[in-house]
Amino acid sequence: MVGTNPHGQAAEAVVATASVPILELRGLEKRYGATHALKPADLAFVSGEIHAIVGENGAGKSTLIKLLTGVITRTSGEVFWEGQPVALATPHEAIEFGINAVHQEVVLCRHLTVAANMFLGDEAVGFGLLRKGEMTRKAQAILDDLGFDLPAHVLLGDLTIGQQQLIATARAAIRGTRFLIFDEPTAYLTRTEAAQLFALIRRLKERGVTIVYISHRLEEVFELSDRVSILRDGTLVGTRVTAETNETELISLMINRSLEQIYHKEFFPAGDVLIETKNLSGPGFRDVSLSVRAGQIVGLYGLIGAGRSEFVMSLFGRHRKTGGSIFWQGKEVDIRSEREAMDLGIALAPESRRDQGLCINLPVGFNLNLPIFPHITMAGLVPFSADRQRADRQIADLQVKTSGRGALVSSLSGGNQQKIVIGKWLNHGARLFIFDEPTVGVDVGTKAEIYRLLARLLAEGAGIILISSYLPEVYELADELHVFRRGEDVARHAYHTASHEEILSEAIGV
Amino acid sequence: MSTDTKTATVARKSSANWLFGLTLLGLLLAMCIVLSLTTKSFLTEANIMNLMRQGAMIAILAVGETFVIITTGIDLSVGAVVGFCTVIAAWLLTHDFSIMTTVIITLGVGVAIGMFHGFGIVQMGLPPFIITLATLTSLRGIGLLITNGATINIVNDTFTEFSRNDFMGLPNLFWMVILVGVPAYIFLHHSRYGRYIFAVGSNMEAARLSGVNVKLTVYLAYTLSSTCAAFVGLLLAARIGVGNAMQADGWELQAIASSVIGGTSLFGAIGSVHGPLIGAFILATINNGANLLNVNSFWQRIITGLLIILIVYFDQLRRRRG
Amino acid sequence: MSTDTKTATVARKSSANWLFGLTLLGLLLAMCIVLSLTTKSFLTEANIMNLMRQGAMIAILAVGETFVIITTGIDLSVGAVVGFCTVIAAWLLTHDFSIMTTVIITLGVGVAIGMFHGFGIVQMGLPPFIITLATLTSLRGIGLLITNGATINIVNDTFTEFSRNDFMGLPNLFWMVILVGVPAYIFLHHSRYGRYIFAVGSNMEAARLSGVNVKLTVYLAYTLSSTCAAFVGLLLAARIGVGNAMQADGWELQAIASSVIGGTSLFGAIGSVHGPLIGAFILATINNGANLLNVNSFWQRIITGLLIILIVYFDQLRRRRG
Amino acid sequence: EDYTIPIIVKDTTSFYWQIVLAGARKAGTDLGVNVPELGAQSEADINGQISIIENAVSSGANALVVAPTEFKALGKPIDEAAKSVPVIGIDSGADSKAFTSFLTTDNVQGGRIAADGLAAAIGAANGGKVEGDVALITNLPGAGSLEQRAQGFKEQLAAKYPGLKLVADKVGDGQATTALNIMTDLLTANPDLKGVFASNLIAAQGAGQAIAENKMGDKVGLIGFDNDDKLVGFLKDGVIDALVVQDPYRMGYDGIKTALAAVKKEKVEAFVDTGANLVTTANMNEPRAQELLYPKVK
């Protein structure tokens, strides 16, 4: 089923002649006004290979992909498809060649069904009418075949963001019959789902599909790819055969310096209990009892939809609890609004930056200061200087790659947007920081910085709840690790007292 | 996994979707029953026929408007297009064009206006609110210029009688609702471009990335809306027997209200064809009922406003509980 | 059309934001210069004073409307609120309330209407379009009921003269624009709640999770809009010397158009106070100029529509180019 | 026996029509007839009025009293209605022979009277010289009676007053403020303007206000049409020189009375001209003028 187009005819298997480039870039370049997002690049993709692309946030990876799929138009340069120059001016044209992509931010229609999304733009039609039943059946068959346990008839908007990502993958797989690009596909996936995805990618490769794979997780790059290209600051700095390189080399090419340790972990003596829940229940989770002490990171691990986000949303006053109690520094509290939570000293960086974290069409400085306007307001007005200073300091501290505090957040690359989501809470003076998937889409260098930042917060006497679906992250950082499954807190481990496998099986529930 | 619970709720929602249409219909029926009991004249053949005639034109406008709203747009010009097209039709008929030619040219004018809106939105990048507001203003001006601020009499009796006559026991005007509604339903819910209208309204970027011709889809939605309005212009010209550019003032708001009462979301991507039709007849029934009950015309306005709030509110509630 | 080009546009625009305001002002000045050269009466003190009076009311409405539009809402009721408040003011004055009391009560009515809108949107979850459309309909009805469909003649000369008189060489009505505009500017651009209005318009959920009281902000925006409208109602009552519920019909569209011409985005999160003010005076100048040039009233409508398209189009172009 | 005779006016939201309704209401109480008061949303809302007529007939009225919004458009619907019940026309005509009786003011004649009044006012202000620039302000396009007034006004100017030149023929949007703005701009653009005819209540309110604001009452003659407290005030102050006043109260009253007679199969007058009168600052205190200026609305 994989690699078949929606009408069911088998795609002609492409015979991989290893030396013929299926797609070749010559001097491809993209400018956004003053920003030089991609400097003239030459690169050839060999038919049938898995080609990884790595680079820091804002290095130009997504830009390259958007150029190849006709989403944006190039400033200059040429693209050759099987030796012929092509325009690739519209997505439609790219799809005609069999080029498709799973883009970084999930771009599908929430209001349409899964099946409708999978066949969007290429519907099955008979006598001018849509064959809805047939499409739903086919979509379901494809999903089942891929091993994705997802229904085809539901509205896309009712799935979690990770599940949406899988649908996007399935969709691209049935349409990108020759050349398929994945832009950070695992950012929202858990281990099991990532494993399903890798299986899919390998099957596609067997069918002769050329694959471009972008990820910030280097172990994935080594697990999957044949060759890897490195982008730094819009410049293509090199291409390596994966088997002939190593992590250290890639990192030094990416950030132009070496990085001895990504997971920066410091241990602090546990202080007083900041927050404690007793049998807390709410929408999406029940009976959770845990506590966080100053100087401590409590990690929450689980599969997508395990209820971790729901749990912290209740701590933060976004949802009302339905049972149990919350104690803040020993006193029972009822947190009814986000503002109340903030006033207690709780900060929350939510998981979806686009939906929950950022005012995307407002300036960087505005977003950074949004939670602290009440603190810097004087006589009802926000003084310019305070506004400016605080924003500039955060931008410098977090090394946000932006033209300034006045730039709109939407002009930042994904990883830099994530820095804003976190950065807006650092000025707030909170004692308990809740980070929900803080490193989604963040490059290794920045990740290391964020981990250092966590340590700094701990040193200042804060406590942290860290949610991550990326096991190594919580595993390496959490002083205490809770495993969630179907809304319940099913296991608790002290630092490094359980193996990855144990934790994973607790999360899956086998 | 959570998928199971989600699937369940979703399944309930999507099955409630059809029920929802039914329930609005239920509301309409309930109103009719109450009026039948409280007035002796509501449930008479003559009155039901009147009601069908009175709701028909807004119903057709609301269907056209719905296409546009689903794409997250808005078409403020429909009332003006109706008025303008009464003028075009009247002018053509008084200049001895045949009815057939008149109908074709008038609908062609509708198509042209819709294309112009598409052009403004797609090519010039104007907000739909602005371009259709501008056409509203200009079209009234052009219509007034053509008639020199007066009215054009239509002397063609075949044409004017059409709107008064019946066919198989139903008013011709109501047949026109069916004539527009059935193809519109098939188009919106069962054709490829109908689906693209939803896709564009849901996520324009996603639609574009999927190879959907977004521009064409936008053109299509506005053209359909203006063409429906031109068609209503023909019906109105037949009904009032004159061409007058100031007619159908404010009908755009009634069409939009009908559409929203019928469950269309102004944020796009949610809507149907049957909903707006029911919405339009609910509004017509409110007016008809108020007249029959001899409600003071000022109270009638107040009640209409309150009922709109109530209907949409309960509709939201039901959908939320769905 | 793609997000990227859009984003790029906006990014550059934000630095050009102030310039953009200036350039619209440039357009206004250019129109004035052309009219000064083509008519002998435009550049007379009397006419400039008239122009200031003529643009003042829509300008104030547009400012109020802008708050709402920035939150991604819309307030269709402002015209009806103006008409309704002329009735309230006239009724109070003819019942021997003092001017002070009349002003306070009328503004209080505006606040109440705005709160009601906030309630409908926040608590009942109604679309802004619907709740304000419903108030539009109902308020006209209530106003007509109060006046019994007629007009209330205001006999208080101090009150009616206010709109005619000048202060320091500028018409009182224009001073009222300044009186509203300056605090509105400070509020929107420099106060905490002003910023929350932008945040809510950009991403309601993100604003909420950042501790913004979203409900209060929405209440605030609608209350400001209705209060501006009530204030304009007072000014209008003074200017035409009567209370009449049907006045200011369609002013909501003029206010929205002024706001959009002034650079406000109907998708929310983009807007200013100076933009809508300039937009309103551009529209007033178009009408004033057309009258002075003795352009046929029907042509005047056509030209207004075309100019709206042109102005918004070139404005978009300029913003795109930065 | 209980009779129901609805009165259907053009637009319930204006004072003029409220006077008509008041007359009809009075007739209703006097004669023991049930009189539903109906009307369209505006004077241009033809379709709305047709629907109201349809509803009134099907709701079992014994007769209808109708003020047609548009001559041609209402012809067929009135023919249709007259098949079931007697129809009495008031105020304006319609293209139908089915009216049992007809009580109207001739609006074209009203326009002529306005022209005469304006000429007289200009003559009085300029030492007998009837010449100079004049203007016409129509409140709303597309309303039949306003078109007829404009027509009569222009015809009379052309026929009788060659010295008066119509320099501006302005059409507003139904708003007093628009009429006010138009009038202000007219005064600015035409410093030699001698007179203006504002052809209905709202237009006259706006135009009067502009003249009062600019203190041009002595220089510019203003003729209004119809009346309310505001306009009578202007008339007193000399802002308005004359008002063309109809007898709406009588139209309403006699409309119902005639309709009742028709229902009872009594003989009724087929055509009654209720007349249009010129009320000037000079004659406004005469009893008949007072009766017309201060109708018993409540």
Ligand SMILES: Nc1ncnc2c1ncn2[C@@H]1O[C@H](COP(=O)(O)OP(=O)(O)OP(=O)(O)O)[C@@H](O)[C@H]1O
């Ligand atoms: N629409 C835009 N307007 C202006 N600049 C842009 C736009 N999109 C991207 N950029 C800039 O182009 C550069 C490259 O961005 P791109 O999204 O390609 O980075 P990336 O390598 O995909 O990073 P990440 O790993 O964070 O996704 C960045 O500096 C970014 O700020």
Ligand SMILES: Nc1ncnc2c1ncn2[C@@H]1O[C@H](COP(=O)(O)OP(=O)(O)OP(=O)(O)O)[C@@H](O)[C@H]1O
């Ligand atoms: N408002 C709600 N009411 C009831 N149940 C809900 C609600 N919102 C979410 N849920 C359910 O709660 C469960 C937990 O979802 P949640 O998104 O919190 O998981 P998570 O562990 O944070 O995973 P992810 O990595 O996707 O964020 C899901 O089964 C979801 O369907």
Ligand SMILES: [Mg+2]
């Ligand atoms: Mg990227």
Ligand SMILES: [Mg+2]
């Ligand atoms: Mg989560």
